[in-house]
Amino acid sequence: MTRPVEISVPKAAGELPNEKFVELEKYIDNLDTTKGALIRILHKAQQIFGYLPMEVQLFIARKLNIPGSEVFGVVSFYSYFSTQPSGKHTISVCMGTACFVRGSDRIHEKLKEELGIGSNQTTDDGLFTIKDVRCIGACGLAPVIMVDDKVYGRVTEEDLPEILNTYRQKTIDS
Amino acid sequence: MTVYRTNILVCGGTGCVSSASLDVYNKFKKLITSAGYDKEVKIIKTGCFGFCEQGPIVKIEPDNVFYVKVNKKDAEEIVNEHIIKGRIVKRLLYKEPNSKRIIEKHQNMPFYKKQFRIALRNCGLINPEDIYEYIAVGGYEALGRVITKMNRDEIVDIIKKSGLRGRGGGGFPTGIKWEITKNNHSDKKYIICNADEGDPGAFMDRSILEGDPHNVLEAMAIGGYTIGADKGLIYIRAEYPLAIERLDIAIKQARELGLLGNNILGTDFNFDIEIKLGAGAFVCGEETALINSAEGKRGEPNYKPPYPAQEGLWGKPTCVNNVETFANIPAIILNGYEWFSSIGTEKSKGTKVFALAGKINNVGLVEVPMGTTFREIIYDIGGGIQGNRKFKAVQTGGPSGGVITEENLDTPIDYDSLSSIGSMMGSGGMIVMDDTTCMVDVAKFYLEFTQDESCGRCTPCRIGTKRMFEILTKITDGKGTKEDLKNLEQLSYMIKDGSLCGLGQTAPNPVLSTMKFFKDEYLQHVVNKVCPTGRCKGLAKYKIDPEKCVGCTACAKVCPVECISGKLKETHVIDQNRCIKCGACFEACRFNAVIKPK
Numbered sequence: 138m139t140r141p142v143e144i145s146v147p148k149a150a151g152e153l154p155n156e157k158f159v160e161l162e163k164y165i166d167n168l169d170t171t172k173g174a175l176i177r178i179l180h181k182a183q184q185i186f187g188y189l190p191m192e193v194q195l196f197i198a199r200k201l202n203i204p205g206s207e208v209f210g211v212v213s214f215y216s217y218f219s220t221q222p223s224g225k226h227t228i229s230v231c232m233g234t235a236c237f238v239r240g241s242d243r244i245h246e247k248l249k250e251e252l253g254i255g256s257n258q259t260t261d262d263g264l265f266t267i268k269d270v271r272c273i274g275a276c277g278l279a280p281v282i283m284v285d286d287k288v289y290g291r292v293t294e295e296d297l298p299e300i301l302n303t304y305r306q307k308t309i310d311s
Numbered sequence: 312m313t314v315y316r317t318n319i320l321v322c323g324g325t326g327c328v329s330s331a332s333l334d335v336y337n338k339f340k341k342l343i344t345s346a347g348y349d350k351e352v353k354i355i356k357t358g359c360f361g362f363c364e365q366g367p368i369v370k371i372e373p374d375n376v377f378y379v380k381v382n383k384k385d386a387e388e389i390v391n392e393h394i395i396k397g398r399i400v401k402r403l404l405y406k407e408p409n410s411k412r413i414i415e416k417h418q419n420m421p422f423y424k425k426q427f428r429i430a431l432r433n434c435g436l437i438n439p440e441d442i443y444e445y446i447a448v449g450g451y452e453a454l455g456r457v458i459t460k461m462n463r464d465e466i467v468d469i470i471k472k473s474g475l476r477g478r479g480g481g482g483f484p485t486g487i488k489w490e491i492t493k494n495n496h497s498d499k500k501y502i503i504c505n506a507d508e509g510d511p512g513a514f515m516d517r518s519i520l521e522g523d524p525h526n527v528l529e530a531m532a533i534g535g536y537t538i539g540a541d542k543g544l545i546y547i548r549a550e551y552p553l554a555i556e557r558l559d560i561a562i563k564q565a566r567e568l569g570l571l572g573n574n575i576l577g578t579d580f581n582f583d584i585e586i587k588l589g590a591g592a593f594v595c596g597e598e599t600a601l602i603n604s605a606e607g608k609r610g611e612p613n614y615k616p617p618y619p620a621q622e623g624l625w626g627k628p629t630c631v632n633n634v635e636t637f638a639n640i641p642a643i644i645l646n647g648y649e650w651f652s653s654i655g656t657e658k659s660k661g662t663k664v665f666a667l668a669g670k671i672n673n674v675g676l677v678e679v680p681m682g683t684t685f686r687e688i689i690y691d692i693g694g695g696i697q698g699n700r701k702f703k704a705v706q707t708g709g710p711s712g713g714v715i716t717e718e719n720l721d722t723p724i725d726y727d728s729l730s731s732i733g734s735m736m737g738s739g740g741m742i743v744m745d746d747t748t749c750m751v752d753v754a755k756f757y758l759e760f761t762q763d764e765s766c767g768r769c770t771p772c773r774i775g776t777k778r779m780f781e782i783l784t785k786i787t788d789g790k791g792t793k794e795d796l797k798n799l800e801q802l803s804y805m806i807k808d809g810s811l812c813g814l815g816q817t818a819p820n821p822v823l824s825t826m827k828f829f830k831d832e833y834l835q836h837v838v839n840k841v842c843p844t845g846r847c848k849g850l851a852k853y854k855i856d857p858e859k860c861v862g863c864t865a866c867a868k869v870c871p872v873e874c875i876s877g878k879l880k881e882t883h884v885i886d887q888n889r890c891i892k893c894g895a896c897f898e899a900c901r902f903n904a905v906i907k908p909k
C-alpha cells in the first residue's frame with residue numbers, strides 16, 4: 138500500500154524578529170475588513186519576512202481566527218508563495234512559450250549545471266535561488282532571464298558565467 | 312499652459328523597460344534640461360508601441376519620426392542633431408530586414424500598415440500616468456454620456472448590436488452577459504476585470520493596462536452602471552508590477568477628479584474599484600476560480616451553473632470581463648455600434664490584439680481587424696520568419712489551443728474559422744515556429760505546463776495530464792512505441808470528457824492538434840527513433856563519417872560503454888542501442904570523423 142506523504146510545513150530557519158510580527162499585526166489591524174483578505178495578508182507577510190514559514194502562517198491563522206490548515210491550503214496552492222527563504226539574488230528563468238521556442242530550456246539546463254542546484258533551490262553559499270517564471274512580457278527579447286529586477290534579454294548559454302560573476306563580484310565588493 | 316514645440320515619446324512598456332528604456336528616458340530629461348530646452352521640449356513616458364523587438368522605441372512629435380533600438384548614447388545624438396539642429400538621425404531609423412529600406416514614419420512601416428487600433432488606440436500616444444492626457448483624447452466622455460443621458464437598456468442594446476464578443480478566450484457576446492447580470496435582481500452586484508492573463512507568451516492585457524489604464528477603468532464604470540454594480544474589482548497577476556503601479560495611480564487620479572467614488576459627475580451613481588492580486592496560478596484566469604481566489608481562498612473552479620451572473624463574488628450576481636473586452640467599450644459608446652460592427656467579419660466584429668512572438672522577425676503587439684489572415688500577420692506585419700527559415704506552424708490559444716499549418720495560413724482569423732480548423736482564438740497569444748522546432752517537444756512543453764497548473768480537483772485532469780506528460784517525455788527520450796501514441800489519444804479524450812473546467816477540457820488540445828497535423832513527426836520519433844529537427848537530445852545520434860574515418864581506434868578506446876567497433880585502419884561504427892551520447896568519441900577524434908548531433 139502506498140502511504141500518503143507526510144506533509145510538513147517548514148519551520149523558520151532561525152529566530153524571526155519580533156518587530157516583523159508587530160509590523161504584520163499592524164497591517165492586519167488597519168485593514169477595513171479581513172473578509173476575503175487572506176491572500177492580500179500573505180502577500181504582505183511574504184514581503185515582510187521574505188517567505189512564509191510555519192510560525193508566520195500560524196500567526197496569521199490565529200490573528201484571523203481561522204484554522205492553520207486553511208492558511209496552509211492557500212499558501213501551498215499558489216506558486217507565488219514560498220515556505221523556504223530564498224538566496225540573496227533570485228534568478229528567474231522565463232519558461233513562457235516565446236522563450237521556449239527560442240531555446241530557454243537550454244539556458245535553464247545550463248544555469249542549473251553552472252550553479253549545481255535545481256529549480257526553487259538555493260546555492261549553499263546562499264547567493265542564488267533559481268525560479269521558473271512564465272512570461273515576463275519581454276518576449277521580444279527572448280530568451281529572457283531576470284536577476285532580481287534586472288532583465289537580461291537574448292541570453293545565450295555562453296553569457297551565463299559572466300552574468301553570475303557580476304553578482305558574485307558585487308558580493309565580494311560589498 | 313505651456314505649449315511645447317516638440318514631444319519626445321519614450322516607450323515605458325515592459326518590453327522596452329527591459330531593454331533599458333528608462334535610462335534613455337532619464338538621459339533625455341537630463342540633456343534637455345541642461346540644454347535649456349525644458350520649456351520647449353516635453354519628454355513623455357508612454358505605454359507600449361507594440362514593436363517590442365526593436366525597443367527601446369522613441370518617437371518625435373510632431374515631426375512623426377520613429378527611432379528604434381535607442382540607447383543612452385543615441386539619446387545624446389538625437390538631442391544634438393534632431394532636437395537642436397532639426398536633422399534626422401538616419402542611423403536610428405527602422406530598416407526593413409529584407410529590403411533594407413529605411414523607413415522614417417511609423418505609418419509607412421509594414422508592421423503598422425495593416426493594423427487597426429481600437430483597444431490599443433492610446434498606447435504609445437499618451438502618458439498613462441496622467442489622467443489629463445487621457446481626458447484630452449476624449450477620455451471619460453463615454454462615461455459622462457452614459458450616466459447622464461442613457462438608460463441601462465439602451466447601453467445593453469448598443470453593446471449587443473455592436474457584436475462585441477469576449478476577448479478572454481470564450482467569445483461570449485458581451486451585451487448578452489451584461490443584460491443577464493443586469494436582469495438578476497440583488498441588493499449588491501459586482502463587476503470584475505479579468506487581468507490574470509495566464510497564457511505564457513501573451514502580453515496583450517498587460518500592455519493595455521500599462522499603456523492606457525483609464526480606458527479600462529472608464530469601461531468598468533460604464534459596465535457597473537449598466538448592470539447595477541457599485542463595486543468593481545480588477546484581478547491582476549502579482550507578476551505584473553508595472554501594470555499594478557499604473558492602475559494604482561490611475562484609480563487615485565480618477566477618485567480625485569470625482570470620476571470614481573460617490574455621486575460621479577453629480578449623478579446619483581456611485582462606483583469604486585479595488586485591485587486584487589493573484590498569486591501565481593493559471594487556473595485563476597477561469598472565472599469561477601478567479602472569484603474563489605478574490606475571496607481569499609484556493610483558486611479552484613466551481614461547477615457551472617450557477618454562472619457568476621447568477622451567483623458570483625460573495626454569492627452575488629457578478630459580471631466578469633476580460634481587459635481587452637473592456638478596452639473596446641468607450642470607443643463603441645463614442646463612435647456608435649454601426650461603426651464597430653462595420654469592422655470585422657459577419658460573426659466576429661471589431662479587432663483583436665495578438666502578442667506575436669517566437670521565430671518571427673517583428674515580435675510585438677499587433678491589433679488587426681477580425682478576418683485578417685495568418686499570412687498577412689506573419690509575413691506582412693511580422694516581417695516573415697527569422698533568418699529567412701521555413702515556416703512550420705503557428706500556435707494560437709496557448710495551452711488550450713492548437714497549431715495552424717502552412718495549408719491554413721489563408722484562413723481569416725475569427726472565432727468560428729479558428730475553431731473549424733482545430734485551434735481557437737484564445738486570448739491572443741500567437742507563437743510562430745520554424746523548421747527547427749520539434750512539434751512533439753512543443754506538445755510536451757504545453758503538457759508540462761498544464762500538468763503543473765492543474766488545480767488537482769478533477770482526477771482525470773490531475774493524473775491524466777501527468778501521464779500524458781510522461782508519455783511525451785518517453786517519446787522525446789527515444790523510448791516511445793506506437794502503443795504510446797494510441798494511449799495519448801485515448802487519454803486525451805478521457806481528460807476532455809472528465810474535467811470540470813476549461814483547463815482540463817482543453818489541456819489535450821496541443822497534443823491532439825500536433826498529432827493530427829504532424830503525425831509523421833511523431834512516427835519518426837517512435838518508429839525510426841529520430842527527431843527530424845535534432846531538438847530531442849534523447850534521440851540525438853553520434854555518427855562516424857566513413858569518408859573521414861581513418862580507423863585510428865581513438866574513439867573506441869575512450870568509449871565508456873565500449874559500443875564502438877571496428878578494426879585498426881578500418882571504418883568504425885557506433886552501436887546506437889548502447890550509445891549513451893556522452894560525446895567522448897567526438898572529443899577524441901582528431902579527423903573530424905565523428906558527427907555530433909545538432
Ligand SMILES: Cc1cc2nc3c(=O)[nH]c(=O)nc-3n(C[C@H](O)[C@H](O)[C@H](O)COP(=O)(O)O)c2cc1C
Nearest residue numbers: 477478479505508509596597598632633636813814
Ligand atoms: C483555464 C482557463 C484560464 C483562463 N484564463 C483567462 C485569462 O487569463 N484571462 C481572461 O480574461 N480570461 C480567461 N479565461 C476565460 C474566463 O473564464 C472568462 O471566460 C473571461 O474572463 C470572460 O470575459 P470575456 O467574456 O470578456 O472574455 C480562462 C478560462 C479558463 C478555462
Ligand code: FES
Nearest residue numbers: 231233236272275
Ligand atoms: S515568454 Fe519569455 S518573456 Fe514572454
